Amino acid sequence: MALELRNHDQIVNEAAAIAQQSCPDLTDLTPGSAFRALLEAAAFNSEWQQFLTVAVLRQTRAATSRGDDLDSYFGDFGLTRLGSVSASGTVTFSRFSTTGTALVPLGSIVKTVDGTVSFTVVKDTANPRWDIGLNGYLIAGGVGSVTVPVAASTPGASGNVRAGTITMIASAIPGIDAVANAAGFQNGADGESDEAFRARFTNYINTRSQATTGAVEFAVASVQQGLTFKIVQNKDAAGNESRGSFVIFVDDGTGSPPDALMSAIHDAVQAAAPISMPFYLLPAKVVTANVSLTIKAKPGYSKASLIGAVAAAIQDHINSLGVGEPLSFYRLAHVAQDTVEGVQNVDTLLLNGHAENVGGEPNQSVHAGSIAVS
Template identity: 40%
Template sequence: MKLDLQDFRTIVANSATAAQEASPQILDLRTGSVFRAILEANASVALWMQWLLVRLLRNARAATSGGADLDSWMADFSFARLPATSARATVTFSRIDAGAIALVPVGTRVRTADGARAFVVIADPTSSAWDIATQSFCLDPGDTAVDVPVEAEGPGTAWNVQARAITLISSVLAGVDAVSNALPASGGRDSEGDDDFRRRFVTFINSRSRATTMAIESAIDSIQQGLSHSILENVDTAGRASPGNFLIIVDDGSGGPSEALLTAVRAAVDGVRPIGSRFAVRAPVVIEVAVRVTIAFIQDADRSSVVAAVTTRVATYVNGLAVGASLPASRVAQLAYDASPFVTNVTSVTLNGGAADLHPDLFSVIRAASVAVIA
């Protein structure tokens, strides 16, 4: 409905017209007169009440409300906005003297070069360097470096720092000299925006009381931001035919979602699955890709800045691919051009040493093992 709103001048003019029509005498409506002052005072109150009504109508609908008002509207349906998530990265701790054992314990803090963003070492039992007894990553005699996962201390996109941005060790760490991240941090997201919140609510409403693919997808999407998934019907966890069974492959952008996340997905799907059906939830098979891009750039441009921009753009894209999504070599070339206006040519792109595109199956996800930009 279109509202017939009036500004201050219109309200005063309409009030003066109505008053004059009802009076047998000519009213003094000159600037500074008492009667005009009364009309203008009433117009100010009317303008304020008009604003209150507009705001009330705006907040009464999910389509026009926003922020905390939209949260309150959605809360009537027990539907919550997805919170912000923390970025993760892999950093390399290195040393010059490799003569003795050195430990990098969980909780070790590292920072970006400007000190603004802090990251904390987290456990990774799958790492060959992990020592469960000390809850640390171990540098044995002869080892000069070890790769360690870290998580940002705060949530949000601001922690998706570029490659080689993490260079400071802010915890006391004996026997370790330096730290760096070869690839940019990823996975940090701000809290769900109003538009995404509304779109997810529409899917939520449309999937109620329906044991459909949409209902299952809505249940998964309501767990946290940044999840990608693939739903395979009538197959078991090995991909063999299994009528009445469906398989869900879930990834949070890391390639190795935690068991806690997989458990949360199982619980959410169990609430909407068809009766009499069986299902399984598993992490994807990670296909690591070594990306090599050769570029040319404007002679006056700063080489390190151009290389860093292309590296970050390519790594962010590859590490953000959904489960089952392909990686075309031509797309990598386009990313290089988009990363910096100083890039004039992309002479070659190789994926794992070849020029062919990568096409994973629906059980797999592509992640960057390395991104080398030659300029």
């Protein structure tokens, strides 16, 4: 039940009312009177006792504890808070002159146009431009650009930047003149909130002695924030009927979860799944959603000022979909009109060149592609 706390004036007024009811002759409650002073002193003491009560509750109950106190409470059960996640994606380094070769070294730093968010070039041995001997990405003679993976230098949601905002090269790279990100980043996350931590603790307790779907879901969700996934039962990795097996399709927001993350998810599921039950862990298949639409502005609004906001709203909606969730064609029009003030109507709309939904299969994850608003 909620605590019924009182402030100083409420305590004084209630005490005065009770005292006057019990002894009507006590009528002098003017500021500075002896009786008023006694009531105010008692009120201050009551407020201090209220504070102590709240402080004790905040440190001894999961429902009221916060921050470090909540960490300590759940730590007794072996559960720890999920940390923040660095946003990641790709940027393209380009050069004006294609004479000779150029190298983008591992660890090179780029920044957003305002200089507030930094990203570091990371290793991707599957990238055809990666050169293990030079420890970087090589641009051959006659080639003008190279696209490489980067990760935010500081973990958290601040790394979720829009397309075209990474334009500064913080560490000079000989032969490289410009950098840009064609797509926005959306997989960065701040540390797990108290509310999310409490919700996960409930699932943790409820699935400790169970080898159920809920236990497997909890195992996957506890590896890292920002994961979306779909569990398909009685199927193998090829989609064939396989009684007693299950497949997990996972996406971390990038469309290509790294091997280290997939390995961590596999180990977590292995500890939660029933003994001898085979399972398969696969990255979800990316379905790119390219959107084109024409909007009409309300009177008093400039269409040019609305285009960027509409594109951002549509991108956020698409990238918020989890694995297995379809992207509704008709929902896109509602997003443009309901999210952005000033949009009167959507006149034309195409999704991948058609007027139909995309995605929705258990192994699919819809990601935003090009968004053209006019």
